[in-house]
Amino acid sequence: MHITVIGSGYVGTTLSACLAALGHEVTAIDIDTEIVETINRGRSPVSEPGLDELVATHSGDRLRATTDYGAVEESDVTFLAIGTPSYADGRIDLGGITSAAEALGESLAEIDADDRPLIAVKSTITPPGISEVRSALEAGLGDGEVELATNPEFLREGSAVSDFQQPDKLVFGTDSAWATERLQELYEPLAADVPTIETDPETAMMIKYANNAFLATKISLVNDLGNICKEFGLDAYEVMDAIGLDDRISERFLRSGVGWGGSCFPKDVDALIAAARGEKYTPRILEAAVDVNDRQPKRLLDLLDEHVDVADKRIAVLGLSFKPRTDDVRNSRAIPVITGLLERGARVVGYDPVATESMRERIPEIEYADSAAEALDGAAGAVVVTDWEEFASLDSEFEAMAEPIVVDGRRIVEPTDELTYEGLTW
Incomplete structure (x- = not known):
């Protein structure tokens, strides 16, 4: 099939490359010429395991990129994969996707009605927002008909390619058998x-919103139970391993820690809360899930405060991305941790295997190290925010600290007799 994908961010690029790998002819459309040129050079514009290889394999063959909406003329299905950022109150900003939909409609106006592609929304938008996208599409079209479907994605950063290739479900939201x-x-x-x-x-x-809201709430419940375990002097991981044997609960998403971040859970939960409030309904469990998540970084810093007065001390923050295997720092728990340390007067040094430049753009005023060993050298304390695998092998690096104090928010560092070690929920 001939496919066009409008938007070449994280979701759009993954979709384009994976559909090309399935044998489809794919054209990625983006207004950013640098992104277009990057894809056409055989490189992915986003950091995601396996994606560079797919783009390199199929670029110039079944995958090409352009800024020209005219590519939809040959398309069987056109996907809208435009980002939908959040307003301060949690509502999603539909400006980008409605602008793209209107431009798409203008291109479709040149195509005979019987030859128009199916338009499928891959972007995550609340159910009431679908009518706004449809209206924008029709405004560009002028007259005639085009069908708008939804096909939500369930990709996890760090495993998006395998998630696409081995999905647990496919969801088609349509209004016709065609x-x-x-x-x-x-x-x-x-x-x-x-x-x-x-x-x-x-x-x-x-379904997409409910999926993410459920998982985010599950993590917050586990973190709340973990906080209770910590107060009782118990190991939350031992408790969660046991309850995970119950097939009604399952063992997944039971690792308590410093909380969830990224582009999906925070944005989707906030958007669902805002949409519910718009209908005069207060989603109290979702609000509580957000509240627990927002408190976890403070608990991490409170534990550090018990061991060291961080004012004017060098403090290492290990892990800056919101999760391992990605350079995405959107809503990373490292942001409130760094902010809290700066408010306490600490001299912060951050390290991450791949996300340093992303965080430097967001928080330029702290020092950034090229390795964990460099970050730890001379530090009076360290906090672990992201569970990068390399942190599990740290050992002698702690010997260079001024004070070997580590507060672990992800249970990744191996405690030793030489370390003053605190786990967040164990």
Whole structure:
């Protein structure tokens, strides 16, 4: 099939490269010429394991990039994969996706109605927002008809390629059998043993929000229970290992720590809360999940305060990305940790295997190290915020600290007799 993907950020690039790997002819459309040139040179514009290899393999063959919306003329399915950032009150900003939808509609106006592609929203937008995207599409079109479907993504940063290639479900939100059949044809190479949910566009997108809200709430509940375990002098991980044996609970997402971040959980939970409040409903459990998550970085710093007065002391922050295997620092728990340390007067030095430059753009006023050993050298304390695998092998590096004090927010550092070690929930 001929596919166009409008938007070449994290989701759009992953989608484009993975669809090309399935054998489709894919054109990625983006207004950023640098991104377009990067893809056409065979490189991914975002850091994601396995994505560079896919782009390199298929660029110039089944994958190309352009700034020209005219590419939709040959398309069977056109995806909208535009970012939807949040306003301060949690509502999502639909400006980018509605602008893209209107521009897409203008391009579709040049195509005979019977030859127009199916338009599928891959961006995460609340169910009420779908009508706004549809209206923008129709405004650009002027007259005639085009079908708008939703096909939410369930990708995790750090494993997005494998998540696409081995999905736990496919969700098609359509208003016609024709649209459903077209999505079925598109995903046919993946669909043999994968549950497929066929529903309306609004319900499909609600599935996406409910999925992320549930997982975020589960993590916050585990963190709350972990905090209780810490107060009782118990190991939360031993407790969670036991309850994870209950098949109603499962062992996944039971690792307590400094909280969740990234582009999905915080934005999606906040957007769902804001949308619910817009309907005069107060989602108290979701609000509590956010509150618990927001408190975890402070608890990490409170534990550090018990061991060292950080004022004018060198303090190492190990891990800057919101999770390992990505350079994404959006809503990283390192941000409130660094902010809290600066408020206490600490001299902060941060280290991350891949996310240093991303964090430097956001917080330029702290020192950044090129290695964990450099960050720890002379430090009066260290906090672990991201569970990068290399932190598990740290040992002699701690000997160079002025005071070997480590507060671990991810249970990744191995405690030793030489370390003053505190776990956040154990």
